[in-house]
Structures are given as structure tokens and as C-alpha cells.
Amino acid sequence: MTERDFDASEQLLDQVRQALADDRPLCIQGSASKAFLGRPSAGERLDTRAHCGIVSYDPTELVITARAGTPLQTLRAAVEEAGQMLPFEPPAYGEQATLGGTIAAGLSGPRRPWAGSARDYALGTRVITGLGKHLRFGGEVMKNVAGYDLSRLLTGSFGALGVLTEVSLKVLPKPRACFSIKLSCDAERALLKLAEWGQQPMPISAACHSADFLYLRLESGEGSVAAAHERIGGEPIASAFWDDLNEHRLPFFAQPEPLWRLSLPNNTGILDLPGEQLIDWGGAQRWLKSSASAASIRQVVEAVGGHVTCYTAGITSEPFQPLPNLLLRYHRQLKTQLDPQGIFNPGRLYAQL
Amino acid sequence: MNILYDERIDGALPKVDKAALVQALNARVPDLTVLHRAEDLRPYECDGLSAYRTVPLLVVLPERIEQVEVLLKLCHERKVPVVARGAGTGLSGGALPLEQGVLLVMARFKQILEIDPAGRWARVQPGVRNLAISQAAAPYGLYYAPDPSSQIACSIGGNVAENAGGVHCLKYGLTVHNLLKVQMLTIEGERLTLGSDALDSPGFDLLALFTGSEGMLGIITEVTVKLLPKPQVAKVLLASFDSVEKAGAAVAQIIAAGIIPGGLEMMDNLAIRAAEDFIHAGYPVDAEAILLCELDGVESDVHDDCQRVYQVLTEAGATEVRQARDEAERLRFWAGRKNAFPAVGRLSPDYYCMDGTIPRRALPGVLKGIAELSEQYGLRVANVFHAGDGNMHPLILFDANQAGELERAEALGGQILELCVAVGGSITGEHGVGREKINQMCAQFNSDELTLFHAVKAAFDPDRLLNPGKNIPTLQRCAEFGAMHIHHGQLPFPELERF
Numbered sequence: 001m002t003e004r005d006f007d008a009s010e011q012l013l014d015q016v017r018q019a020l021a022d023d024r025p026l027c028i029q030g031s032a033s034k035a036f037l038g039r040p041s042a043g044e045r046l047d048t049r050a051h052c053g054i055v056s057y058d059p060t061e062l063v064i065t066a067r068a069g070t071p072l073q074t075l076r077a078a079v080e081e082a083g084q085m086l087p088f089e090p091p092a093y094g095e096q097a098t099l100g101g102t103i104a105a106g107l108s109g110p111r112r113p114w115a116g117s118a119r120d121y122a123l124g125t126r127v128i129t130g131l132g133k134h135l136r137f138g139g140e141v142m143k144n145v146a147g148y149d150l151s152r153l154l155t156g157s158f159g160a161l162g163v164l165t166e167v168s169l170k171v172l173p174k175p176r177a178c179f180s181i182k183l184s185c186d187a188e189r190a191l192l193k194l195a196e197w198g199q200q201p202m203p204i205s206a207a208c209h210s211a212d213f214l215y216l217r218l219e220s221g222e223g224s225v226a227a228a229h230e231r232i233g234g235e236p237i238a239s240a241f242w243d244d245l246n247e248h249r250l251p252f253f254a255q256p257e258p259l260w261r262l263s264l265p266n267n268t269g270i271l272d273l274p275g276e277q278l279i280d281w282g283g284a285q286r287w288l289k290s291s292a293s294a295a296s297i298r299q300v301v302e303a304v305g306g307h308v309t310c311y312t313a314g315i316t317s318e319p320f321q322p323l324p325n326l327l328l329r330y331h332r333q334l335k336t337q338l339d340p341q342g343i344f345n346p347g348r349l350y351a352q353l
Numbered sequence: 354m355n356i357l358y359d360e361r362i363d364g365a366l367p368k369v370d371k372a373a374l375v376q377a378l379n380a381r382v383p384d385l386t387v388l389h390r391a392e393d394l395r396p397y398e399c400d401g402l403s404a405y406r407t408v409p410l411l412v413v414l415p416e417r418i419e420q421v422e423v424l425l426k427l428c429h430e431r432k433v434p435v436v437a438r439g440a441g442t443g444l445s446g447g448a449l450p451l452e453q454g455v456l457l458v459m460a461r462f463k464q465i466l467e468i469d470p471a472g473r474w475a476r477v478q479p480g481v482r483n484l485a486i487s488q489a490a491a492p493y494g495l496y497y498a499p500d501p502s503s504q505i506a507c508s509i510g511g512n513v514a515e516n517a518g519g520v521h522c523l524k525y526g527l528t529v530h531n532l533l534k535v536q537m538l539t540i541e542g543e544r545l546t547l548g549s550d551a552l553d554s555p556g557f558d559l560l561a562l563f564t565g566s567e568g569m570l571g572i573i574t575e576v577t578v579k580l581l582p583k584p585q586v587a588k589v590l591l592a593s594f595d596s597v598e599k600a601g602a603a604v605a606q607i608i609a610a611g612i613i614p615g616g617l618e619m620m621d622n623l624a625i626r627a628a629e630d631f632i633h634a635g636y637p638v639d640a641e642a643i644l645l646c647e648l649d650g651v652e653s654d655v656h657d658d659c660q661r662v663y664q665v666l667t668e669a670g671a672t673e674v675r676q677a678r679d680e681a682e683r684l685r686f687w688a689g690r691k692n693a694f695p696a697v698g699r700l701s702p703d704y705y706c707m708d709g710t711i712p713r714r715a716l717p718g719v720l721k722g723i724a725e726l727s728e729q730y731g732l733r734v735a736n737v738f739h740a741g742d743g744n745m746h747p748l749i750l751f752d753a754n755q756a757g758e759l760e761r762a763e764a765l766g767g768q769i770l771e772l773c774v775a776v777g778g779s780i781t782g783e784h785g786v787g788r789e790k791i792n793q794m795c796a797q798f799n800s801d802e803l804t805l806f807h808a809v810k811a812a813f814d815p816d817r818l819l820n821p822g823k824n825i826p827t828l829q830r831c832a833e834f835g836a837m838h839i840h841h842g843q844l845p846f847p848e849l850e851r852f
Contacts, residue, residue, distance in 0.1 A: 223653025
């Protein structure tokens with residue numbers, strides 16, 4: 001615990017109730033490290049950062065609970081100290097990123113295809129609702145099927161359904177051995193190899209292809225990691241590569257064109273799109289630096305069963321992939337039910353929400 | 354069935370003109386199999402929780418999605434409740450029929466539509482059995498990880514509706530962690546796709562919301578599951594302890610050593626003796642508790658981890674640690690655990706299986722509490738426990754033919770669940786709320802939280818036609834239940850007669 005630990009939930013609740021009384025929208029914000037993602041949302045700022053601190057953490061229970069304003073760095077340091085990790089490796093996109101923003105954005109890092117996503121590790125949440133109530137869903141247990149899984153619904157909802165005030169996350173022990181390598185290999189061959197290895201019990205926990213190199217992280221027990229390295233070969237690299245990839249600090253991301261994220265079925269072949277591509281998630285996530293239009297990129301990606309998010313602000317009015325009409329209708333109905341006055345981050349995800 | 358489980362607590366039953374409904378179904382979906390005679394309906398009166406029975410108004414057995422579509426439109430127009438059912442193996446009465454409702458049996462949709470080994474997924478119809486998916490994927494060296502004990506019979510549609518677990522959840526997750534996409538029909542008969550063939554999809558995570566929603570939000574018509582490469586080897590250690598506390602502490606020590614076992618199960622003495630008597634697994638019948646610890650993965654890692662776990666168990670005070678010498682012995686060790694329910698069933702004419710979850714550190718206290726309740730209610734309780742993920746399955750032994758025993762078993766079960774909630778756990782880890790635990794939901798959630806659940810329901814099914822009376826209790830039900838509870842608190846025993 002740090003000296004900044006503070007329970008500010010009453011103040012947050014007061015601000016929400018006042019906004020409801022005045023029928024004024026709120027813009028929920030931690031450190032604004034992910035403000036570049038999504039549509040701009042007008043409204044009075046509701047700052048979660050004062051509501052801060054780790055509430056409970058018992059490493060042998062594999063669960064950590066912390067207030068939404070807790071810096072992601074603080075959380076990482078705490079689990080690290082106990083030899084554990086947040087397996088979904090959330091990107092922070094800023095030094096001050098908070099837990100609340102991390103879960104509201106629902107983003108996951110390089111380990112995602114093998115270990116699961118942010119929502120997979122969300123066990124419980126406390127949330128201030130659109131009816132001005134501070135409620136608790138889920139909890140600190142691994143298995144819990146009582147009621148609807150609100151914690152996972154809220155993960156990645158960009159604050160549209162309520163204010164997250166506390167989150168319980170499953171954590172895991174760090175693997176005993178971790179070894180990163182790079183191999184000279186073109187993209188086509190990299191995808192073929194990844195599809196082949198994916199069907200075998202290989203200890204791969206990250207796989208990226210960029211500029212004629214395939215980068216792999218091997219993680220598990222010492223024996224299997226050594227065996228996999230022997231089999232695959234390749235040149236050792238520093239594990240910091242994965243942080244640089246996750247935080248978009250690789251030279252690829254410095255190119256001037258807008259950045260697009262393509263989420264794809266994991267066995268999708270090479271996609272022919274204007275601009276530069278970087279393959280992540282063993283093929284299931286690709287980063288594209290391109291000046292092509294959103295519509296033209298989406299057309300190619302939709303055809304293979306994927307979707308596209310624009311990661312550069314101000315390029316398109318719909319940074320998130322537009323939803324089919326019927327699905328959008330159910331999104332709106334859910335929003336109307338949970339936030340009847342529409343005060344939480346209106347328009348951040350979609351204009352109609 | 355006692356008064357608290359009665360659907361009427363949630364309000365008057367809808368009035369459905371059965372003859373007119375059958376006629377309309379025959380006219381609009383002429384090739385749909387509709388059962389409406391008493392003798393045909395009887396076999397569908399319960400699911401895997403046979404203590405609760407209701408004969409449905411009608412049973413329909415569609416074979417094409419279009420039939421389901423029209424059926425739902427018809428039921429929506431006429432405000433007829435619909436309960437979906439897969440293989441009927443659920444243990445919480447989630448597919449318990451309604452007197453005035455249609456039971457929609459999805460069991461005939463049992464085609465495996467596509468397996469993509471390179472993409473590592475399988476696209477299947479909802480009636481496909483859990484185990485059948487792994488069998489179909491086996492030639493590619495792949496399998497579907499969640500393995501509920503009923504996996505030989507239970508179907509994937511029901512697994513999704515209940516967010517089914519199994520003995521390997523700690524390492525491989527629940528159903529929700531192993532899905533890519535679900536096709537569903539809304540109560541209005543519209544086709545919706547939740548999730549995608551990619552690892553995520555735009556908008557709210559409706560796939561996560563839908564998983565475990567117990568047939569309250571829509572009808573599952575197709576499921577795409579993730580497949581994993583089969584672990585190279587699996588080895589199992591069997592450790593005996595002279596106290597349950599020591600066994601519980603050993604579990605925490607295994608995890609503190611940085612090891613996540615594929616399976617980590619605990620059984621108490623009554624469960625050990627029952628299983629040994631039935632299966633002859635080689636369990637130590639004098640032990641107060643045993644732990645089964647399975648380590649799976651690549652051979653060299655498993656070998657190292659076995660040594661580490663062996664040491665941890667010994668240091669934690671195990672009186673004996675044995676590693677299964679070969680695959681036959683490994684399977685025998687597991688057979689004892691996997692047959693624990695029927696084994697306990699041999700000790701007593703009936704048993705009632707509970708499904709609470711707790712933080713693991715609370716285990717000694719909760720087991721002590723269960724022992725006290727067991728004595729208080731005069732019913733034996735055997736404990737089987739997914740120790741790795743804190744999911745308890747206390748088995749309450751009773752004889753339904755003895756007046757009042759079922760009611761006592763229910764009351765004892767309810768108290769055990771409330772004990773789980775009191776230590777920060779949940780009333781259900783993997784079996785679902787269904788009708789069985791509907792009253793205990795009032796203990797786990799306050800009225801504002803339940804109101805939010807009802808709001809979620811209203812977004813998909815405002816007329817509450819899908820599986821009404823399950824999963825989320827009405828506030829009036831909680832008021833009734835709360836009133837009875839206070840009454841209980843005042844009197845030690847006589848209140849039991851009211852159950």
C-alpha cells in the first residue's frame with residue numbers, strides 16, 4: 001500500500017448523482033493515456049485518480065483487487081514482487097495509466113492469444129451505475145456463475161455502461177523460464193510456421209513479424225524452453241522488445257501514417273493493403289501504418305472475418321468498426337437500460353451510444 | 354416442491370391456450386415435432402436436478418434453425434414463455450420446464466459443422482456433446498479444454514448457457530475463456546452473431562455477457578470453440594493428509610511455488626471412503642483428506658514440476674505422497690474422483706450436490722461450518738473440492754422417502770451457500786443458479802444489483818419470455834425469502850417444517 005491510498009468512492013458517487021440530477025454528461029477519465037482511442041466525448045470530467053490503492057492481494061489466492069485510480073505501474077510492481085504477473089500484459093500507453101482505464105479499454109498485449117485477454121482475467125468489479133448506485137459484481141473467486149457476468153461486459157466498454165471503481169483480476173505466477181529470439185524469415189513463411197507450431201504443445205507466448213524478422217518469446221519450464229529454442233534456432237534478443245512492441249515504441253510505430261489495428265482470425269494469410277504492416281499475436285492482430293481510407297481498409301479486413309480500429313485520433317469519425325444494425329440496436333437497448341439518461345461517455349464508442 | 358421454489362412466487366402464471374398454440378405451430382411450422390400428450394411430456398419434466406419436476410405445456414424438437422426462428426416469433430407474438438434445453442444434464446434446474454411454457458429441446462442439432470486445425474477452432478451445432486468435440490479434434494492433436502464431469506453427455510449449447518467448468522479450470526479456464534463466437538436467436542426470432550472468428554470483436558463484449566446467462570437472453574444456434582494442442586504428458590500425484598487444514602495449506606503452497614497444476618482436487622474422508630469402496634482406486638481410506646495434483650505439459654517441465662510438488666506436499670505435512678506409476682494408475686486415481694458423486698450416492702438413497710466457491714484461505718473455516726451444520730441438520734455431508742479454484746461440491750446425503758429429509762437437505766444446502774457468500778465467495782461456481790439457487794441469489798446480491806440484472810434482461814427480452822423464474826430472482830421473491838429467513842433466525846429447528 002502507498003500513502004496515496006484513498007477511498008474516494010463517495011466523492012465519485014456524489015459527482016455521478018449530481019450529473020444525473022442535472023442531466024449532464026460525464027467524461028470518465030483516469031490519466032487520459034488512451035484518450036486518443038475512440039470518438040471524442042464531451043462532458044464534465046470525472047477523474048478517477050483520487051480513488052486509488054490496492055485493496056487486497058494474497059498471491060496464493062491468485063487475485064489482486066485495487067481501486068480504479070491505482071496506477072497500472074503500482075499494480076504491476078506489486079504482483080512482480082510476489083513473482084507473479086498480469087498474464088494479459090495490458091499496454092499502458094503512458095506512465096500514469098490507471099487500472100480503471102486499462103479495464104475500461106480492455107486492451108491486451110503480446111501474450112493474449114496464448115494466455116487470454118483483459119476480460120478473461122476480470123473476476124469482479126465495483127461500478128457506479130446510471131441509476132446512481134455503487135454496486136458490486138463478481139468477486140475474488142475464480143469461478144462464479146451467479147447472475148450475469150457484468151464484470152466481463154464492462155471490460156472494454158469504454159465507460160459507456162458505468163464508472164468502474166474497483167477491479168479484481170486473476171494473476172498467475174511468472175513462468176520459470178523466458179527466452180526471446182529472432183529469426184530471419186519473410187511474412188508468408190512466418191505465418192505458415194506459426195500455424196504449424198500453434199497445433200503443437202510449443203511454449204510460445206508471443207509471436208511478431210516485422211521487416212523480415214520473426215520474433216518469438218518462449219515461456220514455460222526450463223526444459224521445454226530450451227528444447228523449443230534448440231528446435232527453432234534463432235538469435236537471442238532482449239525481452240524488452242515485447243514491451244516496446246506493446247507500448248508502440250518500435251520504429252515501425254514512428255512512421256508518420258495513421259495507425260490501424262486489424263483483428264483477424266488467427267490463420268489469416270498475408271493481407272494486401274497499402275502501407276506497412278507488423279504482425280502480432282501470432283497472426284491474429286496486425287498493425288498497419290497506412291494513409292488508405294477507413295472504408296477501403298475495412299472492406300479488405302471484413303472480407304476475411306476481421307475488424308479494424310483506428311488508433312490515430314481525428315482520422316475517421318468511426319474509429320471502431322461500425323456494428324451491423326441489429327447488433328447496434330441491442331447495444332443501444334443495453335445502454336438505455338444501464339445508463340437511461342445517457343450520461344456516461346456518450347458517443348465515445350459509437351455516435352449512437 | 355416447496356413453496357419457495359414455486360414459480361407463482363414471481364407472479365401469476367401466464368394463461369396459454371395450449372390447443373390454439375399447437376394449432377398455430379402445426380400451421381406455421383408443419384414439419385416441427387411437437388409433443389403435447391401427457392405421456393410424451395413426462396420424460397421432460399426435469400433436467401439433471403431431478404428433485405424439481407414440472408411437466409411442460411409443450412415440448413418441441415426442432416431440426417432446423419428456421420423452425421426455431423418461427424417458433425420464437427410465434428411465442429413472442431403470443432407471449433408464451435420458452436425454456437431451452439440441451440442434453441438435460443444441468444444440475445441447477447436451469448432447464449426445468451414451466452407449466453405454461455414451451456420446452457425447446459435443441460438436442461437434435463448435433464452436427465460438427467467444421468474443424469479448422471490451422472485456425473484451431475471448431476464450429477458446431479448446440480446439441481453436440483462436449484466430449485464429441487475433443488474426439489473430432491483428436492486426429493489433429495487438438496482438443497476442447499473445458500471438461501465438466503458430464504462431458505460424455507452434456508451438450509455445448511448447455512455448456513455455453515451455464516458457463517460450464519470442470520476439473521481443469523484453474524489452468525485452462527471456463528467455457529467463457531474457450532469460445533470465439535456464438536450464433537443466437539433473440540426472442541423475436543432475429544439472428545445475432547456474438548464474438549467473431551477473430552480473438553475479439555467491436556462493441557460491448559456480448560459474448561461474455563451471454564455466456565452463463567442460462568437461456569435468459571437468447572437461444573444458442575451455433576457455437577465456435579477454441580481448440581488447444583493436447584499436452585504431451587500428464588502425471589498425477591496423490592497426497593494423503595491427517596487433517597483437512599494441512600491439505601488446504603498444501604494447495605496454497607503449491608501455488609506459492611509458482612506452479613499451476615492442470616487439475617488440483619481435494620476429497621474429505623467420507624468422500625474418500627465412498628470412492629474407494631466403489632472404484633478401488635487405491636485411495637488411503639484412513640486419510641482425513643487427499644489431494645490429487647495433475648501436472649500436464651511438455652515432458653521435461655512436467656518431470657521437474659512433479660519433483661517440486663512432491664517436495665511441497667511433503668513439507669506441508671502429507672503423510673504419504675504417491676505418483677501414479679503409469680497411465681493406468683493415473684486414470685484409476687482420477688476415476689475415484691470423477692465417480693465421487695455416484696460413489697457417495699451408494700452411501701445413501703439420495704444426495705444433493707452443492708456448488709459454492711470460496712477464497713481458498715477460507716477453506717478450513719467453511720469446512721468446520723459445514724460439519725456443524727451437518728450435525729445440526731442430522732444429515733451427513735461428503736466434501737469434494739476443485740481445490741485449485743476454490744469450487745466446493747459438498748454432497749448432502751439424505752433419503753427422499755423419509756418425511757422432511759429432502760426439505761432438510763435443501764435447507765442445509767441453502768445454509769452452506771450462504772456461508773460461502775459470507776466469506777466472500779459465490780453460491781455457484783459452475784452449475785448455475787437455475788431454479789435451485791434462485792433464493793440464495795437474494796443473499797449474494799442486494800436489490801439494486803438484482804435490479805441491474807433485470808435491466809440487462811430487459812434489453813434483450815423485455816417481456817421476460819425466455820426462461821422466466823430462473824437465474825435472477827424477482828424482488829418479491831427475495832422479500833418472501835428474506836421474511837422466512839428472519840423467522841429462521843429466531844428458532845433453532847421448528848422452522849424446518851416450513852420448508
